Amino acid sequence: MTAQSPERPSDRPAPADWWRGAVIHQIYPRSYADTDGDGVGDLAGITDHLDHIASLGVDAVWISPFFTSPMKDFGYDVADYCDVDPVFGTLADFDRLIDKAHGLGLRIITDLVLAHTSDQHAWFRDSRQARTGPKADWYVWAEAKADGSPPNNWQSVFAGPAWTWDARRGQYYLHNFLPEQPQLNLHNVAVQDALLDAARFWLDRGVDGFRFDAINFAMHDPLLRDNPPAAPGGKRTRPFDFQSRVHNQSQPQIPDFLARVRALMDEYPGRFSVAEVVGEAAEAEMQAFTADDRRLNSAYGFAYLYADELTPELVRRANAAWDGRPGQGWPSWAFSNHDAPRAVSRWRQGRDPDRFARMAMLLLMCLRGNVFLYQGEELGLPQGDVPFDRLVDPEAIANWPETLGRDGARTPMPWRADAPHAGFSIAEPWLPVDPRHPPLAVDRQEADRSSILHLTRRLIAFRKTEPALRLGDLRMLDAPDPILAFERAWGGEVLTCVFNLGHETGTWRPIGGFALLESVNLDGPAPERLPSLSGLIGRRLAI
Template sequence: MTKARWWRGAVIYQIYPRSFLDTNGDGVGDLPGIIARLDYIASLGVDAIWISPFFKSPMADFGYDIADYRDVDPLFGTLDDFDRLLAKAHSLGIRVMIDQVLSHTSIEHAWFKESRESADNPKADWYVWADAKPDGTPPNNWLSLFGGVAWRWEPRRRQYFLHNFLSSQPDLNFHNPAVREATLDNVRFWLDRGVDGLRLDAINFCFHDAQLRDNPPKPEALRTGRGFSPDNPYAFQYHWYNNTQPENLAFLEELRALLDRYPDATTLGEISSEDSLATMAEYVNDQRLHMGYSFELLTDDFSAAYIRGTVEALEAKMRDGWPCWAISNHDVQRAVTRWNPGAPLCDTLARQLVALVCSLRGSVCLYQGEELGLPEADVPFEALQDPYGIAFWPNFKGRDGCRTPLPWNGDAQAGFSAAAPWLPVADAHLQRSVAIQDAQPDSVLNGVRHLLRWRKDHPALVLGDIAFLDAPEPVLAFTRRDTDEALLAVFNLSGEAVRWPLPAHLGSARVLADHGLLGGEVIDGVLQLPPRGVFYAHID
C-alpha cells in the first residue's frame, strides 16, 4: 500500500469510548483510557482506530448529538488528552480516525440556540425550519428513525424544525452555503490537528428535499431492514425526500477537495438509504468519498447466498470505489449472537466471522469486543440507557446490549472502572476477558491476532479482486487475485461438516494451513470442511 492509500485493505478497530476503559472513576470510559490501552490495540495487528464521538455534547444520543465540534466533552477528557492519544497512536504505527456527525447538531449547539430565536437572525436559515399547515400539524409526513414525526414545534419562532433522529438533534440546512462552509471549517480543524481519517455518520442525510414533498407509503411486505421492523413507523415510508438528495453529491465533492489537501487522510461514509448499495456506488469514487459502508452485512441473514448476493451487487455497481465491510458495530446486535441465535457461544464461529469479513474485497471495521468473541449482553429494562431501546421496548431492546463495557479482567467491574459502569457488565463477558484470553494460546483473542498478521502476508486478501464460485448452502466460496497471488477462500457457515468438490478450472489447490483457523482437507478433489471450517489455498 502506498502511503496515501494506507486505508485500502486496512483493518480499522472501532472504539466506543464510553465503554472502553474508565480512568477517572466516574463509570464512563475516556480518552486517557484509550491511551492506556493503545499497546493492546497495537498487539491486535490492526492498521487504524476509529473513535466514536467524544465531542462536547449533552449526551442525549451518547455523543452523536454534538454541541461543540471543536472541543472534547469533559466526560472524556481534554483536547490535550486527544493530542497525546494521537501522538502515541502514531508512535505505534496506528492511524486515528474520528467520527464526524455533519447532518445534525445537538439542540444545545450555539448555532441552534441563535437560529431558534427568530426568523431574521444571522443563523435563522442554518437549520430546516418550516411553517405549520393551516391546522397546526407538521409541514409533511416525514418520520424520525427513532419513531414518530420528524418535526418538533419551536414556540420562539412559531415554526417546526426537522429532526431525522432524536427531537434534540435538529437537522442542519445544507442548502445554505454558509452551513457547508462552517461544516468544512470544523472538519479542517481536526485535519490540521493531525487525524488520519473521518468516519462520516449518516452522510446521506445532509440534504433534504427543498420542496418538502411527502414520502410515499411503503407496502407492508417491504417494511423490513435493520431496526425498521413493522414496530417502527419509520418502515411505513419510502424515504425518498428526507435524505439522499442529489445536491449531496456536490457537497461530497467539496469535502473531497478539502481532504485532497491532506493526501494521507481518508473518509469512510456510513450510508443507509432505500438502496444503500446504489448510494454507495454513487458516493464512493475518486471525486467523492474514499470508502463507504452500509448495513447490508449487519442484518440477521447469515446465508452464503445473501453474503454473495450483497457483495456481488456492490461489486457490479461500484466500479471505481473502495468498499468497507463490518458485521458488528455500536448500532446492532453482536454478530456471534445475531448469526447464531439461541445457540451456545462458539469460539470457532467467532474466529470464522473475523476471517470472513477480513477476506472480502475492501477495508474492514472490527468493533471492540469482536476480537474476544463477545456475545450480545442482556441489559434489563431498568438499566437501559439507549432512548431507541426505551421507546421500542420490549420488541426491540435498542443498542445497549452491544455497548456494555469491554471486559479487561474477571473482576466485578471487569477492570473497566473503579465505579459502577454506565451500563452493567455482562456475566458472560467476564469469562471472556482480555486477561483470561491473553493467557490462552488457543483463545479467540490470540487467534484474531494471528489471523490479522497472517492476512498482511497475503496481498491478494488485502488488495486483490474477488470472484465468487457456485456452491450450495452453507458453503461460501470465492477467489481473491492480485498480480502476485491467487487464493481460494471457502467457508462452511453451518454447524455441520460439509463436502464440496473443488472446481476443476482452479487447477491444483495448495493448502495454506498456517492461518490458525479450523481448516479442512482435500481428498480426491473433494474439500472436506468441519463445522464452521475455513479453507485457504493458493491456486493457479
C-alpha cells in the same frame, strides 16, 4: 506439484492509499476504559490501551464521538464540534492519544456528524431566536399546516414525527432522529463552510480521517413533499418503517457537497474518508458517494450489520456491486458495531459461539474492501444482556421489547476477568457488565494461545502478508448452500476461501492443486470435509 511464485505488483499500497484493504478497529469511548472512576470510558483510557490495539496488527482506530454534547444520543448530538466533552477528557488528552497512536504506527479516525447538531449548539440557539438573522436559515424550519399539524408526514428514526414545534419562532424544525438533534440545512453554503472549518480543526490536530455519520441524511427535499408509503413486507417496529424515505434523505445534491469535503481532505495527504450509509437505497448511495476518486474514499454499508442470518447469498449480494470497474469507489464492511447487535448473537442460531466467532473472523478478513473490527470482536463477545431498568439508548427504550437495541453492543470492554467490573472501571459502569464477558477478558485470552484473541492477531497478520486479500478482486465460486466459496486474485496469485455457514458437515473439493494456508474449526488437514462453522484459505498450485 510445487507452488509457483507469481510476479506481482508491489505488496504495499502507496502511502496515500494506506487505507485500501486496511483493518480498522472501532472504539466506542464510553465503554472502552475508565481512568477517572466515574463509570464512563474516556480518552485517557483509550490511550492507556493503545498497546493492546497495536498488538492486534490493525492499521487504524476509529473513535466514536467524544465532542461536547448533552449526551441525549451519547455524543451523536454535538454541541461543539471543536472541543472534547469533559466526560471524555480535554483537547490535551486527545493530543496525547494522537501522539501515542502515531508513535505506535496507528492512524486515528474520528466520527464527524454533519447532518444534525444538538439543540444545545450555539448555532441552533441563534437560529431559533427569530426568523431573521445570520443563522436563521442554518436549520430546517417550516410553517405549520393550517390546522397546526406538522408540515408533512416525515417520521423520525427513533419514534414519532420528524418535526417539533418551537414557540420562539412559531415554526416547526426538522429532526430525523431525536427532537434534541435538529437537522442542519446543508443546502445553505454557509453551513457547509462551517462544517468544513470543523473538519479542518481536527485535521490540523493530526486526525488521519473521518467517518461521516448518517451522511445520506445530510440534505432534505426543499419542497417538503410527503414520503410515499413503503412497499409491502419487511419488519415494521417504528412509524419510520412505514415510509419510503425519498424526501427526508438521499438527496441528489449530497455528492456535490462530498466533493467539497474531499477537496478539503486532499489538502492533507494520506487522509481517509468513509461514509456511513443506511437505508433502502444504500447500495446506490454508497456508489455515488465514492465515485470517480473525487468524493469520499469508501462507504460503510449495513448489509451485514442489519442481517438476521449469515448466508452465502448475503455475501454474494453484498459484494456483487463492488466489482472494481473504472470510477468505482472502495467498500468497507463490518459484522458488528455500536448500532447493531453483535454478530455472534445475531447469527449463531444456537451453535457454539466460540466456533462461530472464529469462522466469522476468518470470513471478515477475506472480504474485498476495508475491514471494520468492533471493540470486543477480537474477544468473541456476545451481545450484552441489559435489563430494561438499565437501558439508556432512546431507541431501545422507545421500541422495547421489539428490538434488541444498541445498549447490548455497547456494554463495557472486559480487560481483567477477576477485577471489579472486569477491569473497565473502579465504579459502577454506565451500562452493566454481562456476566458472560469476564471469562472472555483480555487477560484470560492473552494467557491462552488458542484463544480467539490470538487467532485474530494471526488472521490480521496473514491478511497483511497476502495482497490478494487486501487488494485483490473477488470472484464467487459455485458451491452448494450452505457452502460459501470465492476466490481472491492479485498479480497472478489466486487464493480460494471456503466456509461452511450451515449446521451440518458439508463437503467441498478443490479443483487442481491446493495448498492449505489458514483454517478454523477443521477436524483435520484435508479440506474436503467441512464441519459446521469451519473455514479455510488455500493457494491454487500450478501443475
